Amino acid sequence: MTPPTSLLPDRICHRPEDDPIFALNREASARRAKGEKIINATVGSLLEDDGKLAVLPSVVEALHQVPAAAGAAYAPILGNPDFLKAATEDLLGGTPLADRTVAVATSGGLGAIRHAVSLFTEHRQAVVTSSFFWGPYTAVCDEHERDLRCFTMFDEQGALNVAALERTLAEVEPQGRLLVILNDPCHNPSGYSMSAADWAATVEVLTRAAQRVPLAVLCDVAYLVYARDLRRHFLRYLEPLTEHAIVAFAWSASKAFTQYGLRVGALIACTTDTTVHAPLRRAFLYSSRGTWSNVNAGGQHAITRCLTDPTVRARVDSERARIRTLLHARVDAFNAAARGTALKFPRYEGGFFICIFTDHAEPAAERLKEHGIYVVPQKGALRVALCSVAEADIPRLVETIDSLLREG
Numbered sequence: 001m002t003p004p005t006s007l008l009p010d011r012i013c014h015r016p017e018d019d020p021i022f023a024l025n026r027e028a029s030a031r032r033a034k035g036e037k038i039i040n041a042t043v044g045s046l047l048e049d050d051g052k053l054a055v056l057p058s059v060v061e062a063l064h065q066v067p068a069a070a071g072a073a074y075a076p077i078l079g080n081p082d083f084l085k086a087a088t089e090d091l092l093g094g095t096p097l098a099d100r101t102v103a104v105a106t107s108g109g110l111g112a113i114r115h116a117v118s119l120f121t122e123h124r125q126a127v128v129t130s131s132f133f134w135g136p137y138t139a140v141c142d143e144h145e146r147d148l149r150c151f152t153m154f155d156e157q158g159a160l161n162v163a164a165l166e167r168t169l170a171e172v173e174p175q176g177r178l179l180v181i182l183n184d185p186c187h188n189p190s191g192y193s194m195s196a197a198d199w200a201a202t203v204e205v206l207t208r209a210a211q212r213v214p215l216a217v218l219c220d221v222a223y224l225v226y227a228r229d230l231r232r233h234f235l236r237y238l239e240p241l242t243e244h245a246i247v248a249f250a251w252s253a254s255k256a257f258t259q260y261g262l263r264v265g266a267l268i269a270c271t272t273d274t275t276v277h278a279p280l281r282r283a284f285l286y287s288s289r290g291t292w293s294n295v296n297a298g299g300q301h302a303i304t305r306c307l308t309d310p311t312v313r314a315r316v317d318s319e320r321a322r323i324r325t326l327l328h329a330r331v332d333a334f335n336a337a338a339r340g341t342a343l344k345f346p347r348y349e350g351g352f353f354i355c356i357f358t359d360h361a362e363p364a365a366e367r368l369k370e371h372g373i374y375v376v377p378q379k380g381a382l383r384v385a386l387c388s389v390a391e392a393d394i395p396r397l398v399e400t401i402d403s404l405l406r407e408g
């Protein structure tokens, strides 16, 4: 065997330099700082109309009130039990799923995705997700030497392509087990929220696959609280699947409590097969020990209080209602401005992002910069982060994108 010539393993020699979204944001911010009228639709955080980060004061107060010893101590490796109970109750309370869980605190929703990829697949296996997906899924798969296999997300009519999911599962199935990541509601980047019929059809396909090979589905619910409909109809469909498969959720405090830097999240896995509960709990513990060791103790304490103290919770809910309204006004402004244009985009009811379909995303995004508009080009679409655009700027944004895409 010839000895390696580089000090670095081949695997890590060609990592991309920077997240392109952060680079675009830097460029847009620099131009705005010089006084240009820039619309920066790249940032994945909810901003007020004046461009400041939207923050929930009650959550900040809860963080400041964390007792010194609670914040300074190591949290249990699996997570603070009160936090895990509160996060589970927040997501699954009132459903039979709540009694079928094994949960672990994670470093945000990303940490939950990391654990799922690492623990629910074997080395070199493929993870299945939709063809539009949150970019870091690729990094998580690369880091763990897994492939990411995508099914075509939308059919010709713009509906969720459940038949494509079934075909992709059949192709990947010979590897011996399946992990499917679904980001819903308010999918990043497409903006799509699955209907009850989408969920019913998807679960049917997953159930069939689960009868052939061991299957885990990870529901990335990072944007759950921004859905137009907060009733969580998807839980009803997923519940019977827990009899055949692992149904896991990547729960995150980042968007729900506007605490992106706090890094508090949880992986909550449900199955009626109680024989796997104890080994899964041990695997969660071991993986956490081998990555971040334990999750921010003060963060878990404060978020638990926000979820369980009735007075604090009422304040959080009412402050969050305001920022939900802020976001939904932008969604409505987008839909109103787009009516009558040639723009093609998925059904959009709520969420931080919308994708405008185009086969020329890169050149279109470049030309939009000349008009002072920054969006993120993706394969087959422009990602527009309405979470960071003032409502008043939306007509100009939509009109400019429409006329530019019409020019071709």
Ligand SMILES: Cc1ncc(COP(=O)(O)O)c(C=O)c1O
Pocket: 044, 107, 108, 109, 110, 111, 134, 183, 188, 220, 222, 252, 253, 254, 255, 260, 264, 265
């Ligand atoms: C689709 C999706 N999933 C998960 C996350 C997780 O975020 P965090 O790790 O900050 O909780 C994000 C954040 O942008 C996201 O867009």
